[in-house]
Amino acid sequence: MSSRRPAAASAALVALDCLCYSLRDGRLTLLIRSEQERGVRAELPWVPLPSGRALTVAVRRLFVESLGASPAWSETVAPIGDGAAHPSGAELSILVLALMPAGAEAPPGTRWCPVTALPALGARQASAAAIGIPALRDRMDRSPVAFRLLPEAFTLSELQQVYELLLGRRLHKASFRRALQGAGLVEAMEEWRSEGRGRPAQLYRYSPKRRRSGRRPVRFDLLG
Amino acid sequence: MSSRRPAAASAALVALDCLCYSLRDGRLTLLIRSEQERGVRAELPWVPLPSGRALTVAVRRLFVESLGASPAWSETVAPIGDGAAHPSGAELSILVLALMPAGAEAPPGTRWCPVTALPALGARQASAAAIGIPALRDRMDRSPVAFRLLPEAFTLSELQQVYELLLGRRLHKASFRRALQGAGLVEAMEEWRSEGRGRPAQLYRYSPKRRRSGRRPVRFDLLG
DNA sequence: GAAATAGTGTCTCTTAGACACTATTTC
């Protein structure tokens, strides 16, 4: 702890790994860089973090190169990097969570892969992919995660399906709508959508009105 | 594969910054490296992440060098690093949240600083310190954050005080105890502690019995 | 009309918080 300023030799190889989710046919999907040739493994989109480049700049480059566009939402999450190898050889991976709305095109060289049927990834990126969904779940209370996975106009049934996908359990329809109503988060449009059979559903848009209490209750039951 | 491997030139300077909290006189405190000489700024404990060293190894070194011991709990949180300067010159800081039980000694060269009265830090570390408490708050539902800030034996009033410190609001005594009871998280000891006036309080220890539902309700009211 | 999906009204059960109390200590 004597020398405060480390030599350049202490620089570490850092990669930014992209966990970009979207919806496809009612399933949660992850953006994967396709195997280009025989023997080359599928991988998550990634870029190196070059020396002297600010994190946000590198993240922007990751989005431009890998998504061809800005995601509807993104957040940097905790770094990982022990033991498991990365395609770049980087000893450290910074995970970038990103969301694209349902129906977004996969850029050339990539494809949307159902999270239930991912191809084999390298060890590091396999860990990353395992972290992705729980990380999304952790954030959906505080960030409009579900809304960013949907197009601008959506039905309440679609929104509920997204919540159910992310939480991995069924929700009660009446309760879900009551809570949503109470939060003043969505705005009804003067538009209806009919899909196959059944009564057409009214379309809504995300339009948060008031910041509510934010008085999160204490929860002990997730501990242990 | 080899075409993907970036040159060593893309290595980045990475620092691990330590946000180590404890309790002192009923206040939440943060471990600060004291100003050694005139003109040298106070700073959070940190170490560089050297090339080729695994993250967990570097974290362990951070703990040994800065805390002189292992913290009661720790977690790596999202990296920061835009614009704001770091004492090391590193362009990237990985924040390591750590907790020490109430009454822990500050190692030589460091001191516990009430979070309400922190000394001036560099720009990067000031951002880090601002992130610390909300990050703790985010984790206290899922990790035994409050329990790790207390010694092994504690009273329920002390536990409630920690929750109130972290949440920044008063809690209802009967409700707090009812919920705690229902979660089966603590175990009563056959010991009581008398402090000044008033009825002596029974001591408890953290001893999670059953993993409960984990059925987190959907919350819309933190969005917007 | 049958099937399917959208959307709502009401009941119950759980729980957070308010209130009011009892219990045990020091002074």
Added chain:
DNA sequence: GAAATAGTGTCTAAGAGACACTATTTC
């Protein structure tokens, strides 16, 4: 006894989920 802190019993209000329904579409 007064003051202070620990700990508890009961009521109320809000919310989640169950249930049962109505509404509107395609076939």
